[in-house]
Amino acid sequence: LIIKDHHKNAAKEIVNIIHPEILNSKSKYIITVSGESGAGKSEVAESIAGQLKELGINSYIFQQDDFFIYPPKTNAAKRKEDISRVGIHEVKMDLLEEILIAIQNGITRTSKPLVIFDEDRIIEETVDLNDKKVIIVEGTYTTTLKHVNHHIFIDRNIYDTRGSRQERGREVQDEYLEKILLIEHDIISAQKVLADIIVNKDYNVNKIK
Incomplete structure (x- = not known):
């Protein structure tokens, strides 16, 4: 990061x-x-966790990337076969929601998927949330989750994020990626209305309601 x-x-x-x-x-x-790819979701989530820690509040970050149905390289290959696969249906959002419901109901340990990127596989891990007061869920489609206290949306689109994406160098910046990002943009930007804390493209923060 x-x-x-x-x-x-x-x-x-x-x-x-x-x-x-x-x-x-x-x-x-x-x-x-x-927010969209390269918007700064992981960076802001980690920064929130760090600042809460300074206040004596422990947190745990769930990453949406661990909840994809297929591991990353397999998922990328399936997108190449059929670009219409791109979207929220690639992710086990229902499982993520179930975990949040269980957390609200008081569980202190839960199992969750964990992506092993280099091996292109997904394993299961158990996480202990006993001393974690705050749960942060980070990812492109997490605004659609219902059992939360606040939705934070980073309002930076594919044009605003181009520099960030090039800087991290995770994907080849080509026409195919641009098509994927445009599909994701249409889906994710429509979810902004569900958020109640907006971080604008200059990283200023506004509470909506």
Whole structure:
């Protein structure tokens, strides 16, 4: 991850909004961080976790990437066969929702998928959430999850994120990737209305409702 000052500053503003609510929450407090590819979801999520830690609040980050039906290289090959596969149906959002419901109901340990990228496989791991007050769920489609306290949406589109994507160098920036990103853009941008904390393209934070 390449965490910069603007990620930290946005996280600080978000923590200022949610901190009083966390202190008043009798159960675990759940937030999502969503946005398009390269928007800074992972960086902001990690920054939120770090700033909560400084306040003595432990958190755990669930990454949507672990919940894809197929491991990454297999999924990429299936997209090559049929680009219409791209979308929320590639992800086990129902499993993620079930885990959040169980957490709200008081469970302190849960099993979850874990992607082993280099081996292109998915294993299962058990995570201990006993001392974790805040659950952060990070990923492109996490705004659609229902059992949460706040949805945070990073409002940076594929044109705003081009520099970030090139900097991290995870994918080859070509015409095929651009098609995928445009499909994802149409899906993800439509989910912005579900969010109640918006981080704009300059990383300023606004609470909507």
